[in-house]
Amino acid sequence: MDKHAIPANSPVAVIGAGAMGTGIAQVAAQVGHPVILIDTSEEALERSRQSLDKSLAGMVERGRVAEAEAAELAARIVRTTDMARASTARLAIEAVVERLEVKRDVFARLAAAMAEDAVLASNTSSLSIGALAAGVPHPERFIGLHFFNPVPVMKLVEVIPGTYTAPATVEAAEAAMQRWGKIAARVRDVPGFIVNRVARPYYAEAFAAWGEGIPAAKIDAALESAGGFRMGPLALTDLIGQDVNYGVAANVHDGYRGKTRFRLQPAQRALTQSGKLGRKSGEGVYTYPAGRPEPTA
Ligand code: NAI
Numbered sequence: 001m002d003k004h005a006i007p008a009n010s011p012v013a014v015i016g017a018g019a020m021g022t023g024i025a026q027v028a029a030q031v032g033h034p035v036i037l038i039d040t041s042e043e044a045l046e047r048s049r050q051s052l053d054k055s056l057a058g059m060v061e062r063g064r065v066a067e068a069e070a071a072e073l074a075a076r077i078v079r080t081t082d083m084a085r086a087s088t089a090r091l092a093i094e095a096v097v098e099r100l101e102v103k104r105d106v107f108a109r110l111a112a113a114m115a116e117d118a119v120l121a122s123n124t125s126s127l128s129i130g131a132l133a134a135g136v137p138h139p140e141r142f143i144g145l146h147f148f149n150p151v152p153v154m155k156l157v158e159v160i161p162g163t164y165t166a167p168a169t170v171e172a173a174e175a176a177m178q179r180w181g182k183i184a185a186r187v188r189d190v191p192g193f194i195v196n197r198v199a200r201p202y203y204a205e206a207f208a209a210w211g212e213g214i215p216a217a218k219i220d221a222a223l224e225s226a227g228g229f230r231m232g233p234l235a236l237t238d239l240i241g242q243d244v245n246y247g248v249a250a251n252v253h254d255g256y257r258g259k260t261r262f263r264l265q266p267a268q269r270a271l272t273q274s275g276k277l278g279r280k281s282g283e284g285v286y287t288y289p290a291g292r293p294e295p296t297a
Pocket of ligand 1: 016039123125
């Protein structure tokens with residue numbers, strides 16, 4: 001076996017059972033990996049289970065998978081708060097909050113639990129892969145795998161080698177992503193990589209226009225109908241989560257040393273600080289009276 005190989009059907013650990021971790025776990029289980037889904041919060045694990053059940057029920061309803069197949073997929077995912085359960089995994093993908101010190105702590109604990117040649121990946125949107133790998137034992141097996149929301153629907157995965165990443169790690173990660181049905185785009189370890197770097201001024205300008213009094217629905221409709229985007233920028237930030245999106249914006253702004261094109265918008269900060277986090281909290285730019293709608297695969 002190649003040193004950093006991620007064999008088909010080998011166990012995969014996913015850390016963080018939020019929107020992204022839940023989607024990543026689903027996609028890994030869909031192609032046959034047993035999945036160990038880890039979170040510090042029992043409540044988050046339970047919410048994640050409900051969200052997966054809902055997503056699978058939708059797929060069965062639309063005839064995309066048979067009921068028995070959906071049940072098998074769900075049974076491949078175990079949920080736990082115990083990081084040591086990652087010990088058998090050949091690949092761990094971290095999708096916890098976008099904070100360097102929290103992610104570093106997760107990787108230190110994963111490295112202690114897992115084989116020294118198992119691949120460690122971060123789903124970070126905006127932190128440096130080199131910075132996350134620094135201090136992790138055997139950083140040559142460390143890589144960025146940046147998925148998009150909703151993970152079962154979005155094909156693109158940015159694959160980000162950091163300063164320490166070995167070519168064998170990149171090859172193993174790209175091969176795994178292809179097996180998962182994803183389009184792997186290898187990108188450089190710069191703040192925001194490609195997609196979040198290009199998208200930052202786009203979101204910022206939409207927030208600025210909204211802050212000037214242009215209705216959100218008008219801004220989104222313009223981009224959807226005339227611009228051809230599947231979802232307008234403000235609706236998309238509600239899907240991403242205002243807290244997640246604001247954290248990424250702040251990291252990209254810092255990463256480019258405060259360049260004005262990456263400036264932070266007061267409207268974004270206000271939503272985040274007042275707990276209006278978008279779909280997951282029931283209110284953001286828009287309100288979601290039905291509670292917590294989940295994107296469907
Ligand atoms: P989320 O807020 O929905 O979920 C984060 C989960 O991590 C929570 O369940 C929380 O309990 C858990 N967590 C926090 N600290 C932990 C720890 N020390 N150990 C284990 N679990 C812990 O966040 P979301 O949206 O899933 O984002 C997660 C990561 O993915 C972030 O780095 C974000 O930047 C990135 N990302 C987010 C996208 C989005 O559209 N939301 C898109 C692409 C990347």
